[in-house]
Amino acid sequence: MRNNKTNKQSLLGARASRNISNTIIYIVLVAITILWLFPFLGIVLESFEVGTKAMDSNLWPIKFGFDNYIRLFTETKFLKWFGNTAFMGVCTALLQTFFILSMSYTLSRLRFKGRKGLMNMMLILGMFPGFLTLILIKKVFHDLGLTEAMAPVGLIIVYCASSGMGYYVSKGFFDTISKSLDEAARVDGATRWQVFYKVIMPLSKPIIIYSILMGFMAPWGDFMMAKYLINANPDGMNVAVMMQTWLSKGLLNDNYTMFCAAAVMVAVPVTAVFLALQKYYVEGVTGGAVKG
Amino acid sequence: MKKLNDLEYLKLSKFKAFLYNLRLFFSSIPDWFGKLGLRIWALIKICVFAIRDELTDIGKTFVKGNWAVKLSFLIFGFGNLYYGQIMRGVLFLLFEITFIVYMFVIPEGGWHDLKIAHILQTGKNVGENSGMMVPDPNSKYGAEIWQDGDESTRVLLWALLALIFIVAFIYTWRMQVKQCRICMDITAQGKKIKSGKDDLKSLLDDQFHKMLLAPSLIGILAFTVLPTIFMMLIAFTNFDANHDGFKNLYSWVGFENFSNLGDVGQGGLGAAFGKVLSWNLIWAFFATFSNYFLGMMVAIMINKKGIKLKKFWRTVLVMTIAIPQFVSLLYVSKMFASDGIVGRLLLDWNFIPQSMLDARQWGLWDNPVTAKILLIVINIWIGIPYVMLMATGILMNIPADLYESARIDGASSVQQFTKITLPYMLFVTGPYLLTSFIGNLNNFNVIYLLSGGGPPNSSIGMVGGVEVGHTDLLITLMYKMTADSATSQYYMASVIGILMFLVVSVLSLIVYNIIPSTKNEEDFG
Known part of the structure; x- marks a missing residue:
């Protein structure tokens, strides 16, 4: 009887302590939510401010209005920059997916002479800072007319040409598909091309979508290479480089609220695409981390 | 031992x-x-x-060999053509023609550039005649016009291409000679030789890997291998704003650029690099591990039994991944600027006096220590969502009965974490930690968009024409050294690049030898 009672007490105690720890966790999670969303809330609110204003402690606009958005589309070439970036995003998504898939599929499922050597070579090449190669590429592209106003085209080539070296995540995916599928198809007389096209590709939807998503996101986030090739030419700008110049010292007070409006215009479509495909992103991230 | x-x-x-x-x-x-x-x-x-x-x-x-095989020693693919392998024969022949045209026919072609590039011959110029002002023949008043000379960058690039071409030439020559002989042997045995159609078919079957790899390999060769070799060579030249290879040719200086690094005295180049490199390593260490452990904590919290709205918490964090990083980085950097919202709020709440804000004493980015701490903290804000996502996936894979039996044996939740969760995570995510560490070593965006490398470090001063800051990484330094063509020092950037390669490769070598989960690729499949 007494035993039973202590049991009950300890159970109650456990429940109480679990309640306490859960409460703490909820507090932490709410704090995280606030901390993580606060900057974005700030951007959205300040973008609706009427007129330019410098930064102050009051995020809430003094007067609501769409002035910044109107200014963005009438006074600047925002539409052009946005179009440049979107164009780069779409092209990079397609080309990069092609390069990565062909490379990772070959390394994962075909065995040929020099395969290990090729992988080691790419591993070593990957240890050089990628920016270094850009110095020569800029010179050559400059002579070919692929910088400044034509920088979007040059940038697409830079993003995609060597993208085969980033095969790791997608190879990890192909490694998990059972080899017996290939063997069965080969016994039935399929060529290697048919195995690739008819057997493996239909199974690879998640990794294809993951690659497309990554390729699409890359130009939106790239700053270093873009700035280097664009060289402040207004016709070749992508959004990142332009918006950074708005926040430089002399221009800050005039453009701060417009920056917020542009940020909203950029973030909304990209976030929508991302959230719609986030399932595949999560699969890629978790799979890729485990596989290395 | x-x-x-x-x-x-x-x-x-x-x-x-x-x-x-x-x-x-x-x-x-x-x-x-x-x-x-x-x-x-x-x-x-x-x-x-x-x-x-x-x-x-x-x-x-x-x-x-018969006469056809003998002739193919000179004329590429002749044997193939003789034995009816039209496609191969034509391709070989085309290669030979391209080679000859590139090397000897074009004015200032490959061979010419290979000779005048003087590759790695210390003291000599890359190229022969630099451009100069010459009297204008059409002018009556003795005006001068610019006459183009050799352009070092072009000469060196063409010379490198010529070298690659020569290697490819020897390889192809050997290959086609061998093939001609095989053709001869097969015909002597009375068997049928592979036709062009067979070759094309085999590209989709036995040789499928060649077709799949070709585009990627060409891209990598042209845009990674070639520029990397080129830039490594630049480390042995004096390619900078004064020797831009156009107005003034640049020349080979041997190991001078590297020996400058040995100067570790006050204000020396070596000392400056030591400082930047040590902050770079400290940064990468804290950025990687703070994200790793805190992200794991968040994942564990969200995954804990009895916590509701799991999907909501996760979506909040995923959303911050979705928004392009430069937007959040730029906005957050302004939040903490000297007149940013954080400072204003602290002022409104009377934590800091107005005078401090006016005197700009408050600026977190202007103080080396606070700037560094702020960078790491903001990087946590950036990085936790990624680690959380990754850790969530892995945590779900840990067999639940492990925890069950640990609980029955009386393990506390702390013990469960240190004895089960952490070892499992570390084991599985070893490669991730390495890649993320290397990624952070070269994390240009976070540093450049947040602090821009500042505040300036007066004890270092100018290096390579750039003011070195307290929070500069090697990669931001490299960028600054090459961004402005009026002050650029490409050879310094190249030296830094080689140093970075050394650091990364040594680190990787050590980690790959210690972590068990990276050893055998086939084990995973």
Whole structure:
């Protein structure tokens, strides 16, 4: 009887302590939510401010209005920059997916002479800072007319040409598909091309979508290479480089609220695409981390 | 040191096993270098034998071959054409023609540039005649016009291409000679030779890997291998704003740029690099591990039994990944600027006096210590969502009965974490930690968009025409050294690039030798 009672007490105690720890966790999670969303809330609110204003402690606009958005589309070439970036995003998504898939599929499922050597070579090449190669590429592209106003085209080539070296995540995916599928198809007389096209590709939807998503996101986030090739030419700008110049010292007070409006215009479509495909992103991230 | 056998090794605790691996690695280094000599010798022997075999085979081919095979020693693919392999023959012939045109026919072609590039000959220029002002023949008043000379960058690039072309030429020559002989042998046996159609078919089957790899390899060769070799060569030149290769040719300086790094005295280049590199390593360490552990904590919290709205918490964090990073980085950097919202709020709440804000004493980005701390904290804000996502996936894979039995044995939740969760995570995510560490070493965006490398470090001063800041990484330094063509010092950027490669490769070598989960690729599948 007494035993039973202590049991009950300890159970109650456990429940109480679990309640306490859960409460703490909820507090932490709410704090995280606030901390993580606060900057974005700030951007959205300040973008609706009427007129330019410098930064102050009051995020809430003094007067609501769409002035910044109107200014963005009438006074600047925002539409052009946005179009440049979107164009780069779409092209990079397609080309990069092609390069990565062909490379990772070959390394994962075909065995040929020099395969290990090729992988080691790419591993070593990957240890050089990628920016270094850009110095020569800029010179050559400059002579070919692929910088400044034509920088979007040059940038697409830079993003995609060597993208085969980033095969790791997608190879990890192909490694998990059972080899017996290939063997069965080969016994039935399929060529290697048919195995690739008819057997493996239909199974690879998640990794294809993951690659497309990554390729699409890359130009939106790239700053270093873009700035280097664009060289402040207004016709070749992508959004990142332009918006950074708005926040430089002399221009800050005039453009701060417009920056917020542009940020909203950029973030909304990209976030929508991302959230719609986030399932595949999560699969890629978790799979890729485990596989290395 | 004493080597343990398997049984003894398994008895060690996780931590001791790690230390054991670490010691094993370092104690094997002298041994490794000792064996290196032997390995190189073995490699040389293999090469010599291979070349000898090739040469005898080529000799035999020439002696035994009929006139068509003999002629293909000079004319690429002639044998193939003779035996009816039209497609291969034409391709070989086209390659030879391209080679000759590139090397000798075009004015200032490959051979010419290879000669005047003087590759790695210290003291000589890259190119021969620099451009200069010459009297204008059309002018009556003795005006001068600019006459183009050699352009060093172009000359060096063409010379490099010529070198690659020569290697490819020898390889292709050998290949087509061999193929001609095989054709001859097969015909002598009365068998049928592969036609062009068969070749095309095999590209979709036996040779499928060639078709899949070709576009990627061409891209990598042109946009990574070639520029990397080129930029490594630049480290041995004086390519900068004054020697831009156009108005003034640049020249080979040998190891001068590297020996400057040995200057570790006050204000010396070596000292400056030491400082930047040490902050770079500190940054990468904290950025990686703070994200890793805190992200894991968040994942564990969200995954805990009894926590509701799991999907909501996760979506909040995923959303911050979705928004392009430069937007959040730029906005957050302004939040913490000297007149940003955080400072204003602190002012409104009377934490800091107005005078401090006016005097700009408050600026977190202007103080080296606060700037560094702020960078790491903001990086946590950026990085936790990624780690959370990754950790969530892995945590779900840990068998639940492990925790069940641990609980029955009376393990507390802290013990469960340190004995089950952490070892499992570390084991599985070893490669991730390495890639993320390397990524952070080169994390341009976070540093450049947040602090821009500042505040300036007066004890270092100017290096390579750039003001070095307290929070500059090697990569931001490299960027600054090359961004402005009026002050750029490309050779310095190139030296830094090579240093970074050394750091990364040594680190990777150590980690790959210690972490168990990276060893065998086929184990995963």
